[in-house]
Amino acid sequence: MLDRYPSLTANWSYPTAIRFGPGRIAELGAAVKAAGISKPLFVTDPGLAGLEIVASALDAVKKAGVETAVFSRVDGNPTLKNLDDGISAYRAGGHDGVIAFGGGSAMDVGKLIAFMAGQSRPVFDFEDREDWWTRANSNAIAPIVAVPTTAGTGSEVGRAAVITDPADHAKKIIFHPLMLPKIVIADPALTLDLPANITAWTGMDALSHSLEAWCSPMFHPLGEGIALEGIRLVKEWLPVAVEDGHNLDSRAFMLAASSMGAIAFQKGLGAMHAMSHPCSSLRGTHHGLTNAVVMPYVLANNRGAVGERLAALARYLDLADPGPETIIDWVLDLRRQIGIPHTLADIGVDDDIVEEAAPMAERDPSSAGNPVAMTASDYAALYEKAIGGRL
Ligand SMILES: NC(=O)c1ccc[n+]([C@@H]2O[C@H](COP(=O)([O-])OP(=O)(O)OC[C@H]3O[C@@H](n4cnc5c(N)ncnc54)[C@H](O)[C@@H]3O)[C@@H](O)[C@H]2O)c1
Numbered sequence: 001m002l003d004r005y006p007s008l009t010a011n012w013s014y015p016t017a018i019r020f021g022p023g024r025i026a027e028l029g030a031a032v033k034a035a036g037i038s039k040p041l042f043v044t045d046p047g048l049a050g051l052e053i054v055a056s057a058l059d060a061v062k063k064a065g066v067e068t069a070v071f072s073r074v075d076g077n078p079t080l081k082n083l084d085d086g087i088s089a090y091r092a093g094g095h096d097g098v099i100a101f102g103g104g105s106a107m108d109v110g111k112l113i114a115f116m117a118g119q120s121r122p123v124f125d126f127e128d129r130e131d132w133w134t135r136a137n138s139n140a141i142a143p144i145v146a147v148p149t150t151a152g153t154g155s156e157v158g159r160a161a162v163i164t165d166p167a168d169h170a171k172k173i174i175f176h177p178l179m180l181p182k183i184v185i186a187d188p189a190l191t192l193d194l195p196a197n198i199t200a201w202t203g204m205d206a207l208s209h210s211l212e213a214w215c216s217p218m219f220h221p222l223g224e225g226i227a228l229e230g231i232r233l234v235k236e237w238l239p240v241a242v243e244d245g246h247n248l249d250s251r252a253f254m255l256a257a258s259s260m261g262a263i264a265f266q267k268g269l270g271a272m273h274a275m276s277h278p279c280s281s282l283r284g285t286h287h288g289l290t291n292a293v294v295m296p297y298v299l300a301n302n303r304g305a306v307g308e309r310l311a312a313l314a315r316y317l318d319l320a321d322p323g324p325e326t327i328i329d330w331v332l333d334l335r336r337q338i339g340i341p342h343t344l345a346d347i348g349v350d351d352d353i354v355e356e357a358a359p360m361a362e363r364d365p366s367s368a369g370n371p372v373a374m375t376a377s378d379y380a381a382l383y384e385k386a387i388g389g390r391l
């Protein structure tokens with residue numbers, strides 16, 4: 001790869017300050033200070049808390065003379081309880097900012113703690129609907145430094161976080177522009193030991209972001225450009241990262257592709273995310289894995305409206321015989337290659353969720369970006385196909 005770029009280390013300032021490159025976790029302490037934080041709460045998850053990458057990150061903070069405390073009571077598919085516990089820890093420790101360290105789950109909880117610790121309204125008042133974010137007291141939002149350790153959600157460059165509402169079991173997207181981290185340390189070396197299955201699942205989340213953004217009908221040429229190259233990077237590098245996790249180039253390009261997906265999806269998401277969220281909240285399935293399973297069914301459902309777009313994408317990806325079917329076939333091949341199951345039934349989602357999940361999918365804000373308008377009964381039919389493996 002070094003024939004194309006002199007090195008895979010760089011500083012980017014779009015859409016926020018990103019320090020990208022292997023080993024840059026050593027700059028975490030300096031980044032925290034530069035973000036104006038003097039006593040950060042370090043938010044991570046219990047699986048990561050015992051790993052060497054957390055120890056070395058904490059060491060980097062300590063070396064800069066910054067005092068910190070760790071909060072790790074974060075579930076995959078984070079809950080309101082995780083957030084409430086985190087806010088209590090943040091207040092009790094007298095913190096003034098957050099280091100959000102981990103995959104999407106830990107980063108989202110970290111971002112929400114920084115957002116919510118100074119608010120008086122409940123978190124679900126800030127769901128990503130209309131202008132609900134303007135209800136927040138912007139002056140009370142604490143700064144965030146984000147460190148992704150998976151390459152999938154792109155939450156490090158996003159202004160939203162996802163959390164399950166216990167009242168209706170729905171995964172809800174909470175949005176505020178100031179939830180965008182002030183500084184990101186994107187160090188691909190942190191992802192070298194990510195297991196192959198989580199590499200595959202999270203990588204498919206990045207793909208679903210760029211793919212749904214590319215297909216969304218909203219006018220957003222900036223997002224489209226980023227989505228295209230984000231998809232190409234996944235095509236080139238995800239199979240390599242799954243096959244050989246210690247290939248640092250593949251980890252670097254997948255980490256970039258992950259951020260690109262999240263930047264691109266300001267253009268909109270679609271039915272993949274609308275269908276995936278209820279499966280995760282009702283059955284606890286991993287977000288990226290669920291997106292990966294529903295992906296070809298949603299593409300097939302939408303192909304009448306986005307045939308030209310899918311053909312253009314196939315040309316950009318340099319696939320033989322470019323056309324809408326080519327993209328669906330490529331997705332099916334990629335899924336086989338990296339071990340993604342073909343049906344929702346294979347990941348523990350069966351017929352009995354359909355009645356509850358279909359109206360939840362219709363209500364999910366992601367659904368608005370789908371190129372084909374979807375009703376609850378359309379979703380019910382599509383769930384049945386994805387459960388039974390009928391493309
Ligand atoms: N904010 C957003 O814009 C956005 C976008 C998409 C998804 N999400 C949310 O993100 C969450 C999913 O995040 P995820 O897919 O990154 O998974 P995750 O954060 O739940 O992590 C999955 C597992 O990987 C482990 N892990 C993480 N990094 C590791 C590393 N470097 N080495 C070894 N193990 C590691 C974790 O301990 C965990 O067990 C979901 O809640 C989803 O809804 C948010």
Ligand SMILES: [Fe+2]
Nearest residue numbers: 153205209287
């Ligand atoms: Fe996602």
